[in-house]
Amino acid sequence: GSDSESGGGDGELRVAAIFSGPTTDADYNALGLQALQALEVGDTSYSESVPVPDIERVLQEYVADGYDVIWTHGSQFYEATAKIAAQNPDVYFIGEFDGQPEGQPENVWVIDRNFHTVFYPLGTLAAELSETGSIAYLGGLSLPFSYSEVHAVEQAIADSGKDVKVNPVWSGDFNDTVKAQQLTSQLLSNGNDVIITSLNLGVVGSFQAINETEVGKTWLTVKYTDKSQNGPDHYAATVKYDFEGPLAEVVDSIEAGETQGHYVIEFGRGASVALGDKVPDAARAAVEAAVEGISDGSITVELDQSEVE
Amino acid sequence: MRDLAWLVLPYVASVLLAFVVGGLVILALGNDPVKAFESVLTTSFKTQFGFVETMHKWVTVVLCAYAFTIPLATGKFNIGAEGQLLMGATGAVAVGILLSDLPMIVLLPLVLVAGILAGAVWAGVSAFLLVRFGVNEILSTVLLNFVSFQAIDYVASHVWPDRGAGHPATIRVGEGALLPRIGDAPNLHAGVILTVLLAVALAIFMRSTATGFEMRAVGANLRASLVHGVRTSRLAGAGLVIGGALGGLAGAIEVAGVHGKMLEGMQSNFLILGIIVGLMARGNLVAVPFVAFGIAVLEVGASSMQRSAQVPVEVVLIIEAMILIFLLLSDVVRARFRGASA
Amino acid sequence: MTTAGAPPRLRMSGVEKTFGTVRALRSARLEVGAHEVHGLLGGNGAGKTTLMNILYGLYRADAGLIEIDGAQVSISSPRDAIAAGIGMVHQTFLQIESYTVTENIVLGASGLGRFRMDLSEARARIVELSERFGLAVDPDAVVEQLPVGVRQRVEILKALYQGSRILILDEPTTNLTPQEVDDLFASIRTMVDEGMSVILITHKIRETMGVCDRMTIMRDGQYVLDVDRADTSPEHLAATMVGEEVAVATEDADAGVLVAAGLVDDEVADQPERTVETRGGGLSARGLRIANDHGVAIFDDFDVEIAPGEILGIAGVAGNGQVELAEALSGVRPLVAGTVRLGEWELVGGDRQRPTSDWLSLGVSYVPEDRHRDGILPTRSITENLLLGSQRSSEVRSRGLIDWRRARRNAEEVIERFSVRASGPNALAGDLSGGNIQRVILARAFARKPRLLVLHNPTRGLDIRSTQFVYEQVHAAAASGCAVLLISEDLDEVITLSDRIVALYSGSSTGEWARGEADRYEIGRSMTGLVKNA
Amino acid sequence: MNAVTDFFALLIPAMVPFVLAAQGTVLSGRAGLFNVSQEGLMVLGASVGFLVSWQVGSNTVGLLAALAIGGLFGLVFAYTTTMLRLDQFVIGLALYFAALGLASLLYRAVVGVTLEPPLIPTLKDYPIPLLSDVPLLGRALFSHDLVVYLTFLLSFVIWWFMYRTSAGMRFRAVGENPKSADSVGIPVLRTRMWAGVVGAALMTVAGAYLPMVYTGTFTEGMVAGRGWLVIALAFLGGWRPHLVVAGAAFFAGMEVLALQAQVTGVGIPHQFVLMLPYVGTLVVMIFAFRWARQPAFLGLNYDRESRLSG
Ligand SMILES: Nc1ncnc2c1ncn2[C@@H]1O[C@H](COP(=O)(O)OP(=O)(O)OP(=O)(O)O)[C@@H](O)[C@H]1O
Ligand SMILES: Nc1ncnc2c1ncn2[C@@H]1O[C@H](COP(=O)(O)OP(=O)(O)OP(=O)(O)O)[C@@H](O)[C@H]1O
Ligand SMILES: [Mg+2]
Numbered sequence A: 001g002s003d004s005e006s007g008g009g010d011g012e013l014r015v016a017a018i019f020s021g022p023t024t025d026a027d028y029n030a031l032g033l034q035a036l037q038a039l040e041v042g043d044t045s046y047s048e049s050v051p052v053p054d055i056e057r058v059l060q061e062y063v064a065d066g067y068d069v070i071w072t073h074g075s076q077f078y079e080a081t082a083k084i085a086a087q088n089p090d091v092y093f094i095g096e097f098d099g100q101p102e103g104q105p106e107n108v109w110v111i112d113r114n115f116h117t118v119f120y121p122l123g124t125l126a127a128e129l130s131e132t133g134s135i136a137y138l139g140g141l142s143l144p145f146s147y148s149e150v151h152a153v154e155q156a157i158a159d160s161g162k163d164v165k166v167n168p169v170w171s172g173d174f175n176d177t178v179k180a181q182q183l184t185s186q187l188l189s190n191g192n193d194v195i196i197t198s199l200n201l202g203v204v205g206s207f208q209a210i211n212e213t214e215v216g217k218t219w220l221t222v223k224y225t226d227k228s229q230n231g232p233d234h235y236a237a238t239v240k241y242d243f244e245g246p247l248a249e250v251v252d253s254i255e256a257g258e259t260q261g262h263y264v265i266e267f268g269r270g271a272s273v274a275l276g277d278k279v280p281d282a283a284r285a286a287v288e289a290a291v292e293g294i295s296d297g298s299i300t301v302e303l304d305q306s307e308v309e
Numbered sequence B: 001m002r003d004l005a006w007l008v009l010p011y012v013a014s015v016l017l018a019f020v021v022g023g024l025v026i027l028a029l030g031n032d033p034v035k036a037f038e039s040v041l042t043t044s045f046k047t048q049f050g051f052v053e054t055m056h057k058w059v060t061v062v063l064c065a066y067a068f069t070i071p072l073a074t075g076k077f078n079i080g081a082e083g084q085l086l087m088g089a090t091g092a093v094a095v096g097i098l099l100s101d102l103p104m105i106v107l108l109p110l111v112l113v114a115g116i117l118a119g120a121v122w123a124g125v126s127a128f129l130l131v132r133f134g135v136n137e138i139l140s141t142v143l144l145n146f147v148s149f150q151a152i153d154y155v156a157s158h159v160w161p162d163r164g165a166g167h168p169a170t171i172r173v174g175e176g177a178l179l180p181r182i183g184d185a186p187n188l189h190a191g192v193i194l195t196v197l198l199a200v201a202l203a204i205f206m207r208s209t210a211t212g213f214e215m216r217a218v219g220a221n222l223r224a225s226l227v228h229g230v231r232t233s234r235l236a237g238a239g240l241v242i243g244g245a246l247g248g249l250a251g252a253i254e255v256a257g258v259h260g261k262m263l264e265g266m267q268s269n270f271l272i273l274g275i276i277v278g279l280m281a282r283g284n285l286v287a288v289p290f291v292a293f294g295i296a297v298l299e300v301g302a303s304s305m306q307r308s309a310q311v312p313v314e315v316v317l318i319i320e321a322m323i324l325i326f327l328l329l330s331d332v333v334r335a336r337f338r339g340a341s342a
Numbered sequence C: 001m002t003t004a005g006a007p008p009r010l011r012m013s014g015v016e017k018t019f020g021t022v023r024a025l026r027s028a029r030l031e032v033g034a035h036e037v038h039g040l041l042g043g044n045g046a047g048k049t050t051l052m053n054i055l056y057g058l059y060r061a062d063a064g065l066i067e068i069d070g071a072q073v074s075i076s077s078p079r080d081a082i083a084a085g086i087g088m089v090h091q092t093f094l095q096i097e098s099y100t101v102t103e104n105i106v107l108g109a110s111g112l113g114r115f116r117m118d119l120s121e122a123r124a125r126i127v128e129l130s131e132r133f134g135l136a137v138d139p140d141a142v143v144e145q146l147p148v149g150v151r152q153r154v155e156i157l158k159a160l161y162q163g164s165r166i167l168i169l170d171e172p173t174t175n176l177t178p179q180e181v182d183d184l185f186a187s188i189r190t191m192v193d194e195g196m197s198v199i200l201i202t203h204k205i206r207e208t209m210g211v212c213d214r215m216t217i218m219r220d221g222q223y224v225l226d227v228d229r230a231d232t233s234p235e236h237l238a239a240t241m242v243g244e245e246v247a248v249a250t251e252d253a254d255a256g257v258l259v260a261a262g263l264v265d266d267e268v269a270d271q272p273e274r275t276v277e278t279r280g281g282g283l284s285a286r287g288l289r290i291a292n293d294h295g296v297a298i299f300d301d302f303d304v305e306i307a308p309g310e311i312l313g314i315a316g317v318a319g320n321g322q323v324e325l326a327e328a329l330s331g332v333r334p335l336v337a338g339t340v341r342l343g344e345w346e347l348v349g350g351d352r353q354r355p356t357s358d359w360l361s362l363g364v365s366y367v368p369e370d371r372h373r374d375g376i377l378p379t380r381s382i383t384e385n386l387l388l389g390s391q392r393s394s395e396v397r398s399r400g401l402i403d404w405r406r407a408r409r410n411a412e413e414v415i416e417r418f419s420v421r422a423s424g425p426n427a428l429a430g431d432l433s434g435g436n437i438q439r440v441i442l443a444r445a446f447a448r449k450p451r452l453l454v455l456h457n458p459t460r461g462l463d464i465r466s467t468q469f470v471y472e473q474v475h476a477a478a479a480s481g482c483a484v485l486l487i488s489e490d491l492d493e494v495i496t497l498s499d500r501i502v503a504l505y506s507g508s509s510t511g512e513w514a515r516g517e518a519d520r521y522e523i524g525r526s527m528t529g530l531v532k533n534a
Numbered sequence D: 001m002n003a004v005t006d007f008f009a010l011l012i013p014a015m016v017p018f019v020l021a022a023q024g025t026v027l028s029g030r031a032g033l034f035n036v037s038q039e040g041l042m043v044l045g046a047s048v049g050f051l052v053s054w055q056v057g058s059n060t061v062g063l064l065a066a067l068a069i070g071g072l073f074g075l076v077f078a079y080t081t082t083m084l085r086l087d088q089f090v091i092g093l094a095l096y097f098a099a100l101g102l103a104s105l106l107y108r109a110v111v112g113v114t115l116e117p118p119l120i121p122t123l124k125d126y127p128i129p130l131l132s133d134v135p136l137l138g139r140a141l142f143s144h145d146l147v148v149y150l151t152f153l154l155s156f157v158i159w160w161f162m163y164r165t166s167a168g169m170r171f172r173a174v175g176e177n178p179k180s181a182d183s184v185g186i187p188v189l190r191t192r193m194w195a196g197v198v199g200a201a202l203m204t205v206a207g208a209y210l211p212m213v214y215t216g217t218f219t220e221g222m223v224a225g226r227g228w229l230v231i232a233l234a235f236l237g238g239w240r241p242h243l244v245v246a247g248a249a250f251f252a253g254m255e256v257l258a259l260q261a262q263v264t265g266v267g268i269p270h271q272f273v274l275m276l277p278y279v280g281t282l283v284v285m286i287f288a289f290r291w292a293r294q295p296a297f298l299g300l301n302y303d304r305e306s307r308l309s310g
């Protein structure tokens, strides 16, 4: 299956992508599809809603179908990607990971999502915005990358010198809007005034909850795509991701014969922080300074994946 | 021979009809139905890999179907195969990780037994509540599924988490915990043989042992069985426990044969597939493996349908629904036909 | 009773009905006049119930005509039937167990409206009806707690409440005492006097002769004959019902056939002498305390002794502890207290009660009253049904597994020997007729060479031929030294078969008679707890 | 006090989807129909309810559309099981699949791939005058959207219908003993048909409530197993409309408590906290033998001419 039947001519790459959720999610998977479709290659194809237990099979099928480059969008797929890559040295793979994987095969590119670094400015922002001294981190599954996000936020708050406490909670599902709504209401009524979310679609529920509260007192931050229209009055910031640039760059490198590599997403390279209009200037300045500091290397965000609870 | 034809015909006819209706849906969505169905029917057989994947799926579907069918023989609905599978997987990885240094000859049996026991215990909770307190088994098995989701999340993120997985998963079990492989790579795991043997043994068990007979008797008429010396409530409980053990074995084989670890989501939709196979086989244990094979081909093929013809995954669900409905309808048609010709 | 010229109250003609491959009715017909009690007679499976179900709209006829008072009516559901003035009391009561008498009676009534649920008016009418027709019930009782006799009155009241002009009673007397039967017949007479027509299905010729004005006889789904009572005799009816071959047999009237037909009065029944050797080794149950399903002890300190070869008959009205007693003495219902010994074996004693399977293997065979509910696996083959209960015995197994080949051969033999009418050993038990189901159950019971046989209503609803067959088997078992406990609500049966009779009322014995001493009405009175024969 | 108020303010809306779908289940069940497609129907209701609200710009129309599509599915269920007498369990599962597939397919067809999920306004709260001013619990109990009030009103109406009207007495008879009901002229099949239709319609409305109150948008996983729990709830409530409300309160209460426990941090891993509602229900069921009975003919098809279904 392909978007362009005529593709696959000489020198034209055939690229396949595998997504973990539906591409209609207006979030992580939609971003992926957008990046895939922006590629200027011979032929693209994708599978969506592929559960982790099925990933090896789908990878194998794409290999059998003769695709040149296969991209798995989501770090849960990395292990299988590396495994299949080792078995198929003639096919190129792009996997995603948080950090630097060990034993990366010759034919695998890694896109490092670098979440912890990107979350640091949110910690700075929260420290500035919080009046109650109590903020919350609302995640989906308690995975190592979400622990690293929490630690990065804590590091930023410590660096800011403010006395603010982070309360991490997990809804158990990145897309469960209902649980997110209920948890957010609870968090707010418990005095947390900034909610840093690390959810996919679930955040829509969080907006519903925060919209019930007083404007200017409570704030919400978002991951991946700009969802400010859900609650512009409480919207503080998005850490925006864009896979278009990184993917194109990686595919170009592969075409150029560079088959292995580690592409780190950074500010300006696939990631950015966008702030809401309502955010006060002081906070805005602090965030900009943090982004600046990370980019010029004066701030190093530690990758700490140890458990929080 | 004619009887066999009568048995197989409705399955074939309903699959065909379902494909016709599904094809219309695909056409309406602007995709190519011929291409889509071609990949559904050939993915499992075109490559050795496709076949291996199909057989591995078959193993789990068959076991989950038994997990549903055997309690059903005693009139009990086990809707808990996914919880039992997950707990079986938990038991299997626990042994496979804790005793990872043991040689295969010792470790592998322990892993499988741990899976079986864990599944049996999990279903045993429902069985106990049923026999002792009369708690409806549909209710308890459904609820225990939800409990098991949380339990394995805990195990996969706190007890033996694999930090690099990017997904809640445990670290890998020891080498000795893995099922041996048959033939050249890509190859089948030995769980396939185990399942075939088990299918034969279960068919004999239900047909020709006193306990198997009693189970069927209880399903046919509980009161009459009681009056004739069958310990009915114990048997209904036993049916659930055996079903749970098979669900647990499915989990252990997924660990030892497919993933080498436990990971969230590994229950996939095996619960529903198992129930469907059980219902399509109409409780006939001999038919279960064959129906399960058809479903495994369909499942593997379906996901390739979206790859090769870019048909949305949802359509597969709709086709599966159609197959079920047409299969039932074929009964009605057959009854009318026979009545008319008699 | 029809006056010449005027059309009859009901006329059914040319009725055809096929179930799958069974032709249940072939051009059946029936004519019932006004002010008439009309008997509908025939053996098991003759099509009586089917014909009436068609009249009541429960079955759809393949062909046929129904006329009421000369006008053709079309009845496609019970609703239509009720509207046409037809009421039916089914063989198995169609009641909502958890509802009260009043609720059950008014359930389908049209006068109630959709929403308003004021039952007081209805209640008053029920009280009035029950007085008028002599059908005493408590309108506020919950149906599941009522004895069978009362539940039957509820069914009749239901039909009366709906304003039926034609009332169908399908085997209404099976569970009643002689007194209750008399009361029922009195009520029927009142109804007929008020202008109703009653159709009475029964296997008992004596009852037919006692109450019916006219009768129709069916055989194999066909109309055979209809006659006025005055123009027939019991012998003639019996002969017509069972068909020619047996008609010859009635010449040298075997008492069994006659009793089975309900033909004989007790005076007539000078039963053949039977000698019972009184030797040890029979059943000895002492100090029985037995509770019902609600945990209430119905029997307290009750004793039963049966010698080998002896038939002990328990006479009683349903609901006086028969089910509990039968189940307790067959090991199905645990005792609260007491001991049970069978020969040298202690089945219950001390604190120990052996499980049912032990009772079975020690030679206790139980033929339960409700054969569909307790006796068979309806969706299983005859072969499997015959195996039920002995699946753990070494006789049916080879190398640990059940030997189905042998079981099937055994089933073929049984079908042959007990003349079960079935397509073969693979036929499903649920598809058999009541009489044939009973044959399978008896075959299973006898195959174990029982030392104690507990029979509960073994011939209820069976036709003459099947009944006679059961009696022969019981005699054969007793002759081989088996102790037999016969619990039956059919007094004729108890009197004919038993060596000793005990009347049961409310969990205690209200009288005991030796063979030949018994008088129907005296036993009947004891059954209602009126007299205590010391 | 704040905590208690919060608890009830969260509890009431959390109950709504459970109550609506469970009343639908009970209504079908009391007529003898055991429909197990709740999960699928709720997802479908959420999808259709959302999509129609979004396109038309009216949540009321969205709710009605969800009602209609549920009725349609109910009609298929009721027709195939009463008229054709197909197995209820299989048909229920088939409809579960079909509904699940249709829900996603419709969303894909109408919305497709976008980075900005469409939004609908969530339902407005209408505080009940006077009652909502009662101190302490007034606001928590009496300041909700109209669907909340309608849900509780409907539960009362269903209870009243079943136990206080003669039509309800007949209705229950159909699930207890269809042959008896038939024999007194109650139209068994027609009763089952409409019970199946209304029951399924309530299930889809229950699903439609989720996007309308919690999120303003549709996501595939938003029902998150609630449909399966509804089946458990029907058994928990002994198939009685009033006990089902109590059961839903218990269920939703445990769910809210579990969240609250997590937020306040009770020091045990959140997975165990999230198990609470399910384990709690199992424990309650141990004591539920008093009321836990089910309609005698639940899940069995009625065939007038077959003795086995009488
Ligand atoms: N519901 C049914 N389904 C299939 N066959 C039936 C059904 N009811 C009756 N039959 C068939 O119709 C024939 C006539 O049955 P029917 O019930 O009318 O007999 P009957 O005269 O009432 O017998 P009995 O004296 O035993 O009550 C039976 O032999 C049986 O095979
Ligand atoms: N579902 C069915 N399939 C086939 N035959 C049936 C069915 N239902 C009833 N029958 C037949 O109808 C006939 C009469 O039915 P009926 O209910 O009167 O039974 P019966 O012989 O009188 O026994 P009992 O009095 O114990 O119910 C029997 O021959 C029975 O086998
Ligand atoms: Mg009959």
Ligand SMILES: [Mg+2]
Pocket (backbone or CB within 6 Å): C091, C171, C434, C461
């Ligand atoms: Mg009969």
